Amino acid sequence: MNVLACRRFCAWLVLAIFAFTICAIPIWAADNVVVLKAERMFDGKSKTLVQHGVVIIQGDKIVDVGSNLAIPSGAQVIDLGDATLAPGFMDAHTHLTLDYSGDYNVRRLHELDLNVSEQAIKATTYARATVEAGFTTVRDLGSRFVGSREFVDVALRNSINKGVIVGPRMLVATKGIGATGGHFDPTSGFRDFLFGREPDYTDGIANGPEEIREAVRFEVKNGADVIKAAVSGGVLSLADEVDTPQLTPAEMAALIDESHRLRKKVAVHCHGDQAAREAIEAGVDSIEHGSFMKPETLTRMKNKGTFLTPTLMATEWIMSKLDNYPAALQAKAKAAGAARSDMFRSAVKMGVKISFGTDAAVFPHGQNAKEFKLMVDLGMTPIDALKSATATDAELLGIAQKVGTLEKGKLADIIAMPGDPTADITATERVSFVMKEGKIIRNGPPIVQTTAESTQATDIAAPVD
Numbered sequence: 001m002n003v004l005a006c007r008r009f010c011a012w013l014v015l016a017i018f019a020f021t022i023c024a025i026p027i028w029a030a031d032n033v034v035v036l037k038a039e040r041m042f043d044g045k046s047k048t049l050v051q052h053g054v055v056i057i058q059g060d061k062i063v064d065v066g067s068n069l070a071i072p073s074g075a076q077v078i079d080l081g082d083a084t085l086a087p088g089f090m091d092a093h094t095h096l097t098l099d100y101s102g103d104y105n106v107r108r109l110h111e112l113d114l115n116v117s118e119q120a121i122k123a124t125t126y127a128r129a130t131v132e133a134g135f136t137t138v139r140d141l142g143s144r145f146v147g148s149r150e151f152v153d154v155a156l157r158n159s160i161n162k163g164v165i166v167g168p169r170m171l172v173a174t175k176g177i178g179a180t181g182g183h184f185d186p187t188s189g190f191r192d193f194l195f196g197r198e199p200d201y202t203d204g205i206a207n208g209p210e211e212i213r214e215a216v217r218f219e220v221k222n223g224a225d226v227i228k229a230a231v232s233g234g235v236l237s238l239a240d241e242v243d244t245p246q247l248t249p250a251e252m253a254a255l256i257d258e259s260h261r262l263r264k265k266v267a268v269h270c271h272g273d274q275a276a277r278e279a280i281e282a283g284v285d286s287i288e289h290g291s292f293m294k295p296e297t298l299t300r301m302k303n304k305g306t307f308l309t310p311t312l313m314a315t316e317w318i319m320s321k322l323d324n325y326p327a328a329l330q331a332k333a334k335a336a337g338a339a340r341s342d343m344f345r346s347a348v349k350m351g352v353k354i355s356f357g358t359d360a361a362v363f364p365h366g367q368n369a370k371e372f373k374l375m376v377d378l379g380m381t382p383i384d385a386l387k388s389a390t391a392t393d394a395e396l397l398g399i400a401q402k403v404g405t406l407e408k409g410k411l412a413d414i415i416a417m418p419g420d421p422t423a424d425i426t427a428t429e430r431v432s433f434v435m436k437e438g439k440i441i442r443n444g445p446p447i448v449q450t451t452a453e454s455t456q457a458t459d460i461a462a463p464v465d
């Protein structure tokens, strides 16, 4: 190599090293300041949108927020234009380890042969689809695989927290607690003793106050952040009626007392009115579904401050795909579907606290935001629907000091959607920007498409809805 060639080579090498170094630097270092701008902003607490919203982020926190704020020098500015900034959405009722959206009987057959590890790997794509849809936090209310002792929801939560995979912040319930033959009994509808034994508290199945306490302790020991129980029958289970009570008042009291002693909140799956009344009296934190609740029961909820998570999407999905379900379940779905709209309208009018929750898994993951339009169509204002999925859910989940609003000192969980969601609530279904704890997860088209609707269910589990 002559001198000139050698110089050229050295210059090339220096440039290459420089370029590589630049490329290797993360989009922004931890202490750098990022500024998000958009024409509008929903801050999670105001009754109207803020014009010319600006959020200033340093590291994982919001350091300032307001209208037309001055931009700090040297900050990275991301101008999202004709869009609305908002706190990351939350969904208080998901099942990120499961997918029930296909044919019910096909799924039940697969339930007997699917490898749980394979399901856990699939769940990582559900988690990604959910966070890319703008849901930066979920309360995951039940994960069980018949014949398996695995805690896939705990594994998913921990892997997200450690940065191994991308997904929403998760509060998990492990196995829902329920009675023998009740909505959560994974052996219901199968031949007696097909699985060799009756499920017990280690499967979430418990009878009597003492066993209920044991089940709560077992779940907390294994990583539960929240306790879920089925206190009435459900739609997607074969051996129960949809609205009958499934725990006695004494069992309900033990469930809630033991959970609260361990500083865990309690969410109960409940369609029936009697079971809801008993759960509310016992001090439950949220009623999930609540389809048949009467106005007197809603009044009691309002007075006690009990949250209602209506999961309108679940009923909507089942009603739109009735052929996927056996006749007995179709009848239950129709009865719950017919009752829930009036119940929801009444709850809105009475001012019951409504937490946003969808029952994702009954429908394909990533479509959570479709719940907003259903809520607005049944009488909720768009601003209240947005609050439900942000500040209200943060209050129910017990994490309002960290997330749920755009305020100084809170974690930078921030999303943006095109246009104005108060003029067209379906803007929530087109989230285009997602930041979680100061890290940009998405800016533009989704990296992972939402789970395709499928009639070939390869992903299975015991009934939850």
Ligand SMILES: [Zn+2]
Pocket: 093, 094, 095, 141, 142, 359, 464, 465
């Ligand atoms: Zn559910």
